[in-house]
Amino acid sequence: MSGRAAAEKSGAMTGANEFKLTQGPEDSVSAVKFSPSSAQFLLVSSWDCTVRLFDVSANSMRMKYQHLAPVLDCAFYDPAHAWSGGLDNQLKTHDLNTDQDTIVGTHDAPIRCVEYCPEVNVMVTGSWDMSVRLWDPRTPCNAGTFTQPEKVYTLSVAVYTLAVFQLSVSVFQLSVSVFQLSGCVSAECLVRLALVMLTRCVCFQGYVLSSIEGRVAVEYLDPSLEVQKKKYAFKCHRLKENGIEQVFPVNAISFHSVHNTFATGGSDGFVNIWDPFNKKRLCQFHRYPTSIASLAFSTDGSLLAIASSYMQEQGDVSHPADAVFIRQVTDAETKPK
Incomplete structure (x- = not known):
């Protein structure tokens, strides 16, 4: 049975090209990650x-496994x-x-980020203990620890390169460190950049940063x-209501593996697709029930997983149920024009 047929049978359809996953998390979604080899399988980590x-x-849902506390990130090592x-x-x-x-x-301290770097075959973790650690998945064992100036908030890896974002709450010091990975036990810091506003997501393919100020x-x-x-x-994820512009955090970024365009998701509940080469927005999807907490394109670029999940922007208040949507995307939505 196809994903669409199964969704129609369960009543979870939201549109002709989109459906909501059944048996989803019972609390906030922290990450969605597609399998590196297939658009069929998706990992979802949660505060439940x-x-x-x-x-x-x-x-x-094929299976689920437990941690002793909320899970902040997940990743495939292999299928x-x-x-x-x-x-x-x-x-x-x-x-x-x-x-x-x-x-x-x-x-x-808590582990905030988990990523895999296939070029050197290491798992990379970033933590609030102010360190980045490399792990050899074959053993598995710790293959190196690299102290950071502050606690790690987000990181991204691509072709031997690692970008790490740090945040010091006490002095509100923001920086991005970029490392060159070599083998599985060394990393050389290439550059450290100072930022003005809190960064929510860093994603390589250039690289792209998003912030809480709708930029x-x-x-x-x-x-x-x-x-x-x-x-x-550029500015994005902003809405005018009653003549007043509201600015929303940009929480998630995901690159399309074929076209190198990228999607952003914000606390305004919208997902936008951007063409970085021509500096323009290709499309905007319908508004989702609540904040977009995480995004992931499938490896072939045919699907986009969208986590619609309240991120406590207004504190502990009533909010729409957390959900993960799977959207079939087209070249018209994702290919540079």
Whole structure:
């Protein structure tokens, strides 16, 4: 049964090209990640202390496993293994075939970020203990620890390169460190950039930063004047109501693997697709029930997973139910014009 047919049967359809996953998390969604080899499988981590594996094509939950506390991030190592970390400080790997998990190691504070860098075959974790750690998934074991100026809030990896965002709450000091990864045990800091407003997400493919002030910046690592002239920033995820402009945080970024365009999701409940080459918005989807907490394109670029999940912007108030939507995207929505 196709994902759409299964959704229609369960009553979870939201449109001709989109459906809501059934058996979703019971609390806020922290991350959605597609399998590196197929658009069929999706990992979803949540504040309900679980990581769930979904079969998107059948709109069904294949399995879930538990942490001792809310899970803040997850990632595939390969199609058969998931890694995850969160407020219990534990880094886990879970065998998706045998439904068995292993505690790989720990940080001294909550683990905020979990990513895989296939070029050097390491898992990368960022923590509020002010460190980034590399893990050899074959052993598994700690393959290196790199102290950061402050606690790590978000990170992204791409082709041997690691960008880490740090935040010091006490002095509100913001910076991005960019590292060159070499082998699985070393990392050389290339540049550290100071920022003005709190960054919500960093994503490579240039790289792109989003912030709580409704802005997105397209940056480049090449220090040459010619390349640096290409960088720019723009305002987005802002709404005018009763003549007053409301500014919303931009919480999520995901790049399209084929066209190198990218999607942003904000606390305004909207998802936008951007063409960074021509500096324009390609499209905007309908408004979702609540904040967009996480986004992920499938590896072939055919699907976009959208986590509509309240992020406590207004405190502990009544809000729409947390949900994950799967949207089929087209070239008309994602290809530069």
